[in-house]
Amino acid sequence: MSDLSKLTISAARDGMRRGDFTSTEITQSCLTEIENARFLNAFVHNTPEIALDQANTADTRIAEGDAPDMCGIPLGIKDLFCTKGVPSQAASAILNGFKPEYESTITSQLWTAGAVMLGKLNMDEFAMGSSNETSTYGDVVNPWRRDGSNTQLTPGGSSGGSASAVAADLCLGATGTDTGGSIRQPAAFVGITGMKPTYGRCSRWGIVAFASSLDQAGPMTKSVRDAAILLGAMAGHDPKDSTSAELAVPDFEAALTGDIKGKKIGLPKEYRMDGMPGEIEKLWADGAEMMRDAGAELVDISLPHTKYALPAYYVVAPAEASSNLARYDGVRFGHRAALSQGDGITEMYEKTRAEGFGDEVKRRVMIGTYVLSAGFYDAYYNRARKVRTLIKKDFEDVFAQGIDAILTPATPSAAFGLGEMTDADPVQMYLNDVFTVTVNLAGLPGIAVPAGVDNQGLPLALQLIGRPWEEADLLNHAYALEQAAGFVAKPEKWW
Template identity: 80%
Template sequence: MADLNTLGLAEARDLLRKGETTSVELTEACLKAIDAADVLNAFVHKTPEIAMERARAADARLQAGDAPAMCGLPIGMKDLFCTEGVPSQAASRILDGFRPEYESTVSANLRDAGAVMLGKLNMDEFAMGSSNETSAYGNAINPWRRDGDDTALTPGGSSGGSAAAVAADLCLAATGTDTGGSIRQPAALTGTVGIKPTYGRCSRWGIIAFASSLDQAGPMTKSVRDAAIMLGAMCSHDPKDSTSADLAVPDFESLLSGDIRGKTIGIPREYRVEGMPAEIEKLWNDGTEMLKAAGAKVVDISLPHTKYALPAYYVIAPAEASSNLARYDGVRYGHRAKLAQGDGITEMYEKTRAEGFGDEVQRRVMVGTYVLSAGFYDAYYNRARKVRTLIKRDFEQAFAAGVDAILTPATPSAAFGLGEMTEADPVQMYLLDVFTVTVNLAGLPGITVPTGRDAQGLPLGLQLIGRPWEEADLLNTALALESAAGFVAKPARWW
């Protein structure tokens, strides 16, 4: 069967169960596609031997009738997930050569469910970035191009390699992580689906930490149904993660109906930011009408503390990053700088961290150290934590008033050219997260669904925000939006 790599998880699973293809055939098709797409720089550590071994094992399980939904399906793994014996360096020079002796809980859950890992995917260094331009591996490239223009575009970040790989059909799906929008923003820029579950739904154990109170893993897929399938396999309670929720994981796929009659969708007026492009405004209005036509009631809501979300996020996230990244000192693992005669341990720390961390990571570590320092802790960090509580309360009040989900834009623009933002003020890059950071600050589930294209043919997405722990309901609303939008466009193959 031709082009098996273009299938989604649900389609491939059904073919496997009917015996119309094998995991080995699916995996070979993806490995061939990966080797032909090196220019995208999406896969940075290929693992074909592991992939073929797991594919053969999956075929044996399928033959025996012991096959969970993800069994035999080839996926990519973001380089932030520790994978036993496979380089796991968070796209940073400071972890060059690090091969963990253990497996992250999420990647172990997927492995145990029979998923086939094809390799590790590119990302922004330590997940700090919105364009995949801070990676030690170099930029990941978006498979989409503007009509009539060969400019290389960003796939978004930090899960840029995951988004590019899924959009270019190099894998059937991929893992991502989301600290301030790092699943949802790249999904929107590549015409794919990305869901960040409720904080605590997926274990963070074995995922290289950026900001521990914000980080959450999730799937990046070709459809909402695929997101439901993969999320179910990724989630679990994990005693090794103290923030992991001891809650049963629903069968998300079985709860998909696409029927949202009687649901109430909130439209937050504060998300109509100044200077919003007309295309994004129209997309949002069109999405609102689609949900109305599907039987939902649409109401205006207020989330008054939204305007403080970005500054609060860019205090809290760097503060936690400066604490988490203190462990990279050249003593126990990863990169260690060469020392001059007479250098002591202080010089080793300084030289190692200066060589190992890129500019953006250094910038955030310095900001974080500053806001946690004596004299500034209350002025910045504690104040940001109080604002975070108010943002969370805004959402709680909206949900208490009967809102089932909230519809917003996912990004303020379509994909932009690589280098276009980095040459400007870094704050311009931070503003790309304006629609997504509130969800992390409040610990809520959020999903991006591709719903249209801009005037230059690039994909645009809308975001749905759900009640805590109600990913099943959120996925169902997303399915209704996906069905109404009918987005089926794929990037024209130029690589």
């Protein structure tokens, strides 16, 4: 059964319980697909021995009749998650050769639940990017192509490897991280479901930090149901992470009734951007009609500080990044530059970072250092923090009015070609996050659901934003949207 890699998590779970196939068979199918899809450059550290060993153990657990939902499910793990004894480089040359002696909390929970690790997935360096073109491993290629064109497209970023691998059926699901849209934007570009939970729902311990007050891990899957199942295994309180919420993890899958009758869906007027492509505008309007047809009430709302979100994000995130990346100095782990005679510790720091960090990381570290410097701290960083508070209050005010979820576009366009934006003004690339960064600044849960295709046959997605800690309710809204949209398109295999 060579098509086993095409299964959803829920179908694989149910089929293994019935004895239709084993985890070992699904895992072998995925390993074959990974080998045949090297051109996509999604997997960068393959772990077939670990995968088959874990699959064998999972098959035993399932046979004994006491296995969690994720038992036997083959996953790809974003290279930002530390995995014991397996390279964990955050796609950066500065961490070349780094193999942690510990396991991140989330991957540890997944292995305890019986999930299977196929390998580590490509990403933008230190999760800084929107196109997966800043990786030390090279670009990831989107499995989708424009109709009648061979142009290679971006899978989005920073979780581009995760997005490409799930869309191309190399794995049944993947972990991603989202600092300003890095789960939702790539999910939208490849036609899969991607969810960013509430900040604090999933532990950040053992995940290489980009911007600590914004980073949040989440699931990238083939369906909303799969996202609910995978999130259930990833979420939970962790005493090792001081920002982890001490809240019980509900049964997210059980919440998927599809019933949203009487629910209020907000449509923020500020998301109607000047120059928004007509196809995105139509998709949003169609999505709103789908929600209305499902019994929801549509309400026009205002999030007045949205226009300041992108500038505030690109002050706060680089500031935190410059602080977090100061630890990469060539002293304790990772790359160390070769030194000339007479070089001191300052020269070692300078040469190591110059060689180890890519251009985008250097750019953001310099921005961050600048906005935190003595003369500019109040003018930039403190002001951005105040704006962030106002953005958070906008959402609180809207939810206080009884809004249950907010519907917006997920991205301002479909996937663009590799190289089409890298030579342009970097601000053009940053604009890809325009619909997603507010969610991170406010710490809210958000989910991207594929809902249609553009005139060139590429997937487009809508975003739903939920109340804090109410992921179960948000997933149910997303499930209703998914059912109504009926998106089943897959990329035609050419790789």
